[in-house]
Structures are given as C-alpha cells and as structure tokens.
Amino acid sequence: MGEFELIRRFFDRADRSAPAVVKGIGDDCAVLAPTPGWQWLVSTDMLVEGRHFLSTVDAERLGHKALAVNLSDLAACGATPRAFFLALALPRADAAFLEGFARGLFALADAHGIALAGGDTTAGPLNVCITVMGEAPQGQVLLRSGARPGDELWISGTLGDARLALEVFRGTASLPGEQFAQVRRAMELPQPRLALGQALRGIASSAIDVSDGLAGDLGHVLKASGVGAELVFEALPRSAILAGQDLALQQECLLSGGDDYELIFTAPPGRHQDVREAAARAGTPVSCVGRISPDPGLRLLDAAGRPMAERFASFDHFKS
Amino acid sequence: MGEFELIRRFFDRADRSAPAVVKGIGDDCAVLAPTPGWQWLVSTDMLVEGRHFLSTVDAERLGHKALAVNLSDLAACGATPRAFFLALALPRADAAFLEGFARGLFALADAHGIALAGGDTTAGPLNVCITVMGEAPQGQVLLRSGARPGDELWISGTLGDARLALEVFRGTASLPGEQFAQVRRAMELPQPRLALGQALRGIASSAIDVSDGLAGDLGHVLKASGVGAELVFEALPRSAILAGQDLALQQECLLSGGDDYELIFTAPPGRHQDVREAAARAGTPVSCVGRISPDPGLRLLDAAGRPMAERFASFDHFKS
Numbered sequence: 001m002g003e004f005e006l007i008r009r010f011f012d013r014a015d016r017s018a019p020a021v022v023k024g025i026g027d028d029c030a031v032l033a034p035t036p037g038w039q040w041l042v043s044t045d046m047l048v049e050g051r052h053f054l055s056t057v058d059a060e061r062l063g064h065k066a067l068a069v070n071l072s073d074l075a076a077c078g079a080t081p082r083a084f085f086l087a088l089a090l091p092r093a094d095a096a097f098l099e100g101f102a103r104g105l106f107a108l109a110d111a112h113g114i115a116l117a118g119g120d121t122t123a124g125p126l127n128v129c130i131t132v133m134g135e136a137p138q139g140q141v142l143l144r145s146g147a148r149p150g151d152e153l154w155i156s157g158t159l160g161d162a163r164l165a166l167e168v169f170r171g172t173a174s175l176p177g178e179q180f181a182q183v184r185r186a187m188e189l190p191q192p193r194l195a196l197g198q199a200l201r202g203i204a205s206s207a208i209d210v211s212d213g214l215a216g217d218l219g220h221v222l223k224a225s226g227v228g229a230e231l232v233f234e235a236l237p238r239s240a241i242l243a244g245q246d247l248a249l250q251q252e253c254l255l256s257g258g259d260d261y262e263l264i265f266t267a268p269p270g271r272h273q274d275v276r277e278a279a280a281r282a283g284t285p286v287s288c289v290g291r292i293s294p295d296p297g298l299r300l301l302d303a304a305g306r307p308m309a310e311r312f313a314s315f316d317h318f319k320s
Numbered sequence: 321m322g323e324f325e326l327i328r329r330f331f332d333r334a335d336r337s338a339p340a341v342v343k344g345i346g347d348d349c350a351v352l353a354p355t356p357g358w359q360w361l362v363s364t365d366m367l368v369e370g371r372h373f374l375s376t377v378d379a380e381r382l383g384h385k386a387l388a389v390n391l392s393d394l395a396a397c398g399a400t401p402r403a404f405f406l407a408l409a410l411p412r413a414d415a416a417f418l419e420g421f422a423r424g425l426f427a428l429a430d431a432h433g434i435a436l437a438g439g440d441t442t443a444g445p446l447n448v449c450i451t452v453m454g455e456a457p458q459g460q461v462l463l464r465s466g467a468r469p470g471d472e473l474w475i476s477g478t479l480g481d482a483r484l485a486l487e488v489f490r491g492t493a494s495l496p497g498e499q500f501a502q503v504r505r506a507m508e509l510p511q512p513r514l515a516l517g518q519a520l521r522g523i524a525s526s527a528i529d530v531s532d533g534l535a536g537d538l539g540h541v542l543k544a545s546g547v548g549a550e551l552v553f554e555a556l557p558r559s560a561i562l563a564g565q566d567l568a569l570q571q572e573c574l575l576s577g578g579d580d581y582e583l584i585f586t587a588p589p590g591r592h593q594d595v596r597e598a599a600a601r602a603g604t605p606v607s608c609v610g611r612i613s614p615d616p617g618l619r620l621l622d623a624a625g626r627p628m629a630e631r632f633a634s635f636d637h638f639k640s
Contacts, residue, residue, distance in 0.1 A: 022359060026544070027464050028396035028528060029361035029454070034354035039342060041349035042437065044451055046407035048444030076348035087366035087407075087449045117362065124368030125445040129407045131364060134349070144347050208348060224346070 001093040003121055009095075010102040011086065011116060018115030020082040020135070030117035032083055032133070039138050043073035044131040053188075054169060059097045061188040062128070063104030069211065070132040071112060071192035072261040076209040078142040078201040079134030081114035081194060087131075089124035112194055136201065142265070146206040147225035151266040153290040154204075154275060156193050158237045159214055161186035163257025164245065173249060179241045186239075190261035196286070199278035200265060207265035213256040218264055218298060231290040234303040255300075266292055321413040323441055329415075330422040331406065331436060338435030340402040340455070350437035352403055352453070359458050363393035364451040373508075374489060379417045381508040382448070383424030389531065390452040391432060391512035392581040396529040398462040398521040399454030401434035401514060407451075409444035432514055456521065462585070466526040467545035471586040473610040474524075474595060476513050478557045479534055481506035483577025484565065493569060499561045506559075510581035516606070519598035520585060527585035533576040538584055538618060551610040554623040575620075586612055 001009070012025045023031035034040065047066050049055055057065075067084065074081050086105070090098075109116065114132070165183040167173035175183065193209070200207065206225060210217050214236070222228055236254045243250070267275050272288070279286040290301075300308045321329070332345045343351035354360065367386050369375055377385075387404065394401050406425070410418075429436065434452070485507040487493035488500055495503065513529070520527065526545060530537050534556070542548055556574045563570070587595050592608070599606040610621075620628040 023461075023463065028393040029363040029399065029461075031397075031461055031463075032360040032362060033458075034358075034360060036356065038354075040352040040354060040360070042352060042403070042405060042451075042453070043349040044405040044407050044438060044440050044449075046409055046440045046442050046444075046447070046449060048409050048442050048447075051442055051444055073348040077351075079349065083362075085362060085364040085451055087364050087451075089366055089368050089447060118364060120364050120366045120449075122366050122368050122371055124366075124371055124447065127366070127368075127409060127444065127447045127449075129364075129366060129440075129447075129449040131362075131405055131407075131451040133362070138353075141343075141349075141351055143343065143351075 001095065006093050006098065006121055010098045011119065013116070018083065021115045021117045024115065024117045030083065032117065035135050037138055038135040039141060041074055041077045041079040041134045041136060041141065042131065043070055044129065045070050046127065046129040049126045057188060059100030060104035063101035064108050064189055066128040066130055067105050067108050068190045068192050068261060070130045071194060072190065072209040072211065074132055074134040075192045075194045075197035076142065076207045076263055077136060078140060078197045078207065079136045080198060081112050081132065081134045083115050083117040083133045084109070085131040086116060086119035087129040088119065088121045089127040090121065091126055140201040142197065142200060142204050142207040144206055144208050144221045144224035147221055147227050147266040147292045148205055149227055149292055149294040150269060151205050151292040152269050152272060152288050153229055153231065153292060154265050154267065154286050155237055155262055155289050156196055156284050156286050157262045158239045159210065159260050159262060160242045160250070160253030160257045161239050162190070162259035163253040164242055167249070173245070175241065183241055187259055190259065192261060193263045193284055195282035196263060196279060196284040199282040203271050203274045203278055204265040204267045207263055210260040210262050210264060212258045214264065215255045215298060221264065222296070222298060228293045228295045228297045229290055230293055230299050230301055232301050232303065233308060235287060235289040237287040321415065326413050326418065326441055330418045331439065333436065338403065341435045341437045344435065344437045350403065352437065355455050357458055358455040359461060361394055361397045361399040361454045361456060361461065362451065363390055364449065365390050366447065366449040369446045377508060379420030380424035383421035384428050384509055386448040386450055387425050387428050388510045388512050389581060390450045391514060392510065392529040392531065394452055394454040395512045395514045395517035396462065396527045396583055397456065398460060398517045398527065399456045400518060401432050401452065401454045403435050403437035403453045404429070405451040406436060406439035407449040408439065408441045409447040410441065411446055460521040462517065462520060462524050462527040464526055464528050464541045464544035467541055467547050467586040467612045468525055469547055469612055469614040470589060471525050471612040472589050472592060472608050473549055473551065473612060474585050474587065474606050475557055475582055475609050476516055476604050476606050477582045478559045479530065479580050479582060480562045480570070480573030480577045481559050482510070482579035483573040484562055487569070495561070503561060507579055510579065512581060513583045513604055515602035516583060516599060516604040519602040523591050523594045523598055524585040524587045527583055530580040530582050530584060532578045534584065535575045535618060541584065542616070542618060548613045548615045548617045549610055550613055550619050550621050552621050552623070553628060555607060555609040557607040
C-alpha cells in the first residue's frame with residue numbers, strides 16, 4: 001500500500017462537506033474560510049508510543065484519544081471546532097491498525113463536526129501529530145490570564161481516573177476487572193468538553209484543560225493571571241472508584257494525575273447561577289472547588305478550611 | 321532541562337510582534353486574527369530521521385529545512401505566511417542541538433515574516449512536525465486544478481541538485497568537494513519560493529512545489545486539472561554541476577529527484593510577459609519548459625520535439 005493509496009483508503013472523505021473547509025485533502029495547502037468577526041484558535045499535540053499511550057492500546061481508542069487531547073485545547077478556549085490536520089509516522093502501512101485508528105478518529109470528529117482538512121504520512125517510529133483549528137467570536141476567547149481575586153474555581157466532570165488506570169498498568173495499584181475497565185476508559189477515551197467551553201463564552205473569566213495534572217495546570221492559570229487560589233480537597237470531584245482508594249492515592253490521582261481533559265475554569269461569584277445553567281445546557285457536570293485569591297500560590301484546604309501540607313508535581317516530559 | 325524551560329529558552333520569543341498572532345505561545349491555543357476578505361492556507365509536514373534527513377545533518381540546517389519544506393507549500397498556493405506551529409519529539413533535551421535547530425528555524429522564519437505561534441515538545445524518537453498557516457485574498461489561491469490546454473508550463477530555479485547530493489551520500493555518484501558542498505546545500509537549505517508564489521497571484525493558472533520529483537508532482541497537477549503535458553527535456557533548468565553528469569543520472573535527478581522545493585506552475589501563453597515580470601519582481605529565475613495539452617499523460621520531448629521513452633517514478637514513503 002503506497003502513501004497516496006493509504007490516504008485515499010483511510011483518510012480522504014471528500015464526500016463530507018464542512019462549511020469552513022473550502023478545499024481539503026489533495027492540494028499543497030488546505031483552504032479555510034474564516035467566519036467574519038471571529039478569531040482562529042490553533043493547537044497542536046504530538047503523541048508518542050510509550051509516552052502518551054501504551055503499546056497495548058487499541059488502534060480505535062488511539063485514534064479517538066489523539067484527536068480528543070487536541071479538541072480539549074479548543075474546548076479550554078471556548079472554540080467551535082472547524083478543521084484538523086493529521087501527521088502520522090508509521091512503522092509500516094498496517095491496514096488493520098489504520099482502519100481502527102481512522103474509525104476512532106472520525107467517530108469523534110463527526111461527533112463534534114470537525115473535518116480532516118489535510119495532513120502528512122511517512123514511514124518512521126509511530127508518532128501521531130494533530131493540529132486543530134477552531135473559531136470563537138472576537139473578544140470571547142477563554143484565556144489562562146483572566147482569573148481575578150474572588151472568582152470561584154470550577155472543575156468539570158471528575159478527576160484522577162486516568163491516573164488511577166495508569167497506576168494499575170504500572171502495578172502500583174490493583175482494581176477489580178470491571179472497575180479497571182471503567183478507569184481505563186477514562187484514560188483511553190477522554191471526552192473533550194467542547195459544549196461546555198462554548199457555553200462558558202462570556203461567563204468564565206479563565207479556563208484551561210487538565211492534561212498534566214490539576215496542580216500543574218491550575219498553576220499555569222494562577223501564574224498567567226498573577227493570582228493564587230484556595231482549593232478544597234473534599235470538593236474535588238472524583239469517581240466512586242477513586243473515592244474508594246486510600247487517601248494518598250486519591251491525592252496523587254486528583255492533584256498530579258494527568259490525562260483528565262476536564263476543564264478548570266474561573267468565574268465571578270455573581271455568575272454562579274450562569275455557570276450552573278451553562279453546564280446544564282452543555283450536559284456537563286461541574287463542581288465549585290475553591291476560590292481565587294490575591295496571594296500567589298496554590299493552597300489546599302481540608303473540609304474545615306484548614307491548610308493541608310502538599311507537594312504538588314505536574315507531569316513534565318523531560319523530567320522524572 | 322524541563323519541557324517548559326526548553327520552550328522558554330529556545331522557542332519562546334514573546335518579544336517579537338506578528339500582526340496576525342493575537343496570542344502566541346503560552347495558552348491552550350494560539351489566537352490568530354484573520355485579514356478580512358482573505359482565506360487561510362494550511363499545510364503540515366512531518367520529518368523523520370533517516371527518511372527526510374540523514375543522522376549526519378547539521379542541527380541548524382535541519383531547523384531551516386523543516387520550516388522550508390512547509391513554507392514551500394504556502395508558496396505553491398501563493399500565500400503570505402502568517403504563523404507556524406512546531407511539534408518536536410526529541411530523544412533527549414540536548415542544548416547544543418536545540419540551539420542550532422532554533423537558529424536555523426528562526427533565521428528562515430524571520431526572513432519570511434512568519435511567527436512561531438505554538439507547538440508541543442515531547443521525549444521520543446527524533447521527529448519534527450511543522451504546521452504552517454498563511455493567507456491569500458479570496459479567489460487568488462493557486463491550486464493544482466487550474467491548468468488548461470495551451471497553458472505554458474514553467475519551473476523556478478533549477479532541479480535535481482538535491483537528488484544528486486543524495487546519490488553522493490548513497491555512494492552511487494561522486495563529486496569534487498566544492499561541488500558536493502554546493503549540491504548538499506541545495507538538499508539541506510532549500511529556499512521556499514514565497515515571493516514568486518505571491519507575485520503569481522492572478523497570473524498563474526495552477527501551481528505545485530517539487531517535493532517528490534518533477535514527474536510525480538507535475539502528475540498531480542495534470543490529474544487534478546484533467547489535462548496532459550509535453551515537457552522539453554533540454555529546457556529543464558539544471559545547475560552546471562548536474563549538467564556535467566552523464567545523461568541517465570541527469571534524467572533521474574531532473575525527473576524523479578525530490579526535495580527541490582521549486583515551483584512548477586502554468587499560465588496562459590498570453591501571460592508570458594506577466595510571468596517574466598512577476599519572476600523579476602520576486603528575484604526568482606523561471607524557465608518555460610513545455611505546454612499543457614488536452615491529451616492525458618506526461619510526454620517527454622527531445623530538443624527536436626520527438627517523444628523520449630521514459631519511466632517516471634516519484635518518491636513514495638511506503639514504496640521502494
């Protein structure tokens with residue numbers, strides 16, 4: 001199977017129309033038509049075997065996840081997804097792998113109305129690099145820098161299951177089969193919170209998605225906004241499975257676990273009800289977990305509001 | 321050196337302003353402001369060691385080439401470059417390598433006024449994936465599909481030196497040191513023809529860049545346009561070094577050699593003088609090398625207009 005046949009067979013869906021894509025696969029560049037008065041949001045993520053996914057991963061789930069982690073960046077900016085680009089290095093042109101990968105990729109793409117508009121394929125060690133493009137009305141993009149003292153701190157969904165699954169793979173935790181399948185699903189099939197991000201336009205003051213762990217990612221917001229935060233440990237949303245683990249493991253998974261792809265966002269307390277309504281419209285559960293303060297740093301509080309001693313570490317690809 | 325320090329030290333140049341980039345490195349997405357009435361052109365290329373560059377490549381030249389091959393796609397569409405995104409998998413955070421890579425990358429970026437607006441870094445087998453974005457006025461994008469019977473066929477610069485260098489690396493050809501340095505330069509430091517592409521807006525009927533070889537890439541234009549072409553072998557522009565090689569090697573390098581990153585384009589014969597003037601404005605030599613015909617297929621002619629028998633092969637990453 002040659003390069004062009006591979007693209008034609010698995011990735012070229014010229015029959016699918018996408019309003020923003022004037023010209024998709026098949027020329028030197030894709031041609032995209034901007035919506036007047038909107039801005040483009042662009043993000044790129046590279047996934048490498050052994051780092052971002054295990055060699056045991058199912059091809060369909062890999063296709064899903066590679067796009068999901070990118071869409072999550074669009075969600076964190078409140079963007080409407082428009083087009084994505086896929087660069088793929090493959091050890092060999094394996095039809096069974098490509099079929100599964102494309103199935104997972106396009107199922108998620110179709111669910112969010114985003115079109116594959118171009119890409120590149122080459123032989124090489126397995127590497128999946130996706131660039132996503134979305135749009136948001138000018139001035140309504142959610143950034144990391146907008147959190148203000150007094151803002152409430154919110155988190156979508158639950159945190160920590162992906163990390164719990166990783167600990168099981170590592171052999172440092174164990175779970176009954178059905179529970180393992182569920183947390184593995186969280187790790188391998190994250191759901192980007194696009195509907196929530198869009199619903200929060202004009203309401204949230206800042207947002208970020210949790211890819212490297214709550215403490216580290218929230219730290220980016222605090223730094224970019226020049227503020228600090230108090231986080232109530234008991235308020236952190238977690239699954240019943242994670243809630244059943246010992247406290248040290250819970251803390252590790254909730255605070256330092258990556259791969260959650262939930263949104264952390266802030267909004268003024270006066271918008272509390274608006275946040276609740278936006279979340280309901282988006283069909284996404286949200287939890288209020290703390291508050292932005294003028295004092296730099298991140299402080300973890302117990303249910304009684306007393307500080308808990310914690311070492312926060314987020315995931316860094318060139319450390320540990 | 322951690323991931324964030326690596327980005328800050330080598331790639332974050334927040335001090336450089338770029339009008340199209342509202343928000344660059346440091347948020348979940350980059351924010352780009354479209355020019356009203358223009359369309360976005362987007363292309364992505366992935367470079368893998370051993371496939372697209374040799375392990376002996378100089379880091380600075382690799383930085384140059386990784387961006388150059390992408391800019392060449394923008395050139396082929398007549399686009400003005402705006403922003404690019406860099407995803408990098410590195411076996412280790414090697415400061416000397418990164419410094420050289422960034423130097424080559426930014427020298428070319430600055431020469432063409434394109435800003436690094438975001439990216440991703442991870443540990444993994446060396447892989448460089450760049451996505452470029454540019455703009456062109458709506459309706460003036462150069463596509464592969466616009467060639468019409470009777471159009472003249474043009475090529476910028478010279479072809480084949482990059483392939484000649486590769487043959488020397490492979491040991492199937494040999495050159496004196498100075499000549500080798502020159503063709504190696506063609507292979508490692510290709511110059512994207514952006515000024516020419518922009519000058520050809522409204523003049524050229526179709527365009528493509530030569531990445532996989534003249535025969536194969538011209539074939540894409542012919543197929544997309546539903547036409548054929550006659551190509552005059554003697555008219556194909558080549559360096560004095562390549563012209564000094566035996567004919568079989570010349571043919572191989574001119575017709576099947578990839579990595580040239582020159583533009584092949586077509587224009588109606590009535591625009592001949594306009595093409596010459598556009599090329600002069602862009603400071604880029606161009607050669608008229610043949611003509612588009614209504615009969616499908618690519619025919620190679622000798623100086624007397626007689627058909628030459630040729631087998632055309634272009635480069636395919638999953639074949640040969």
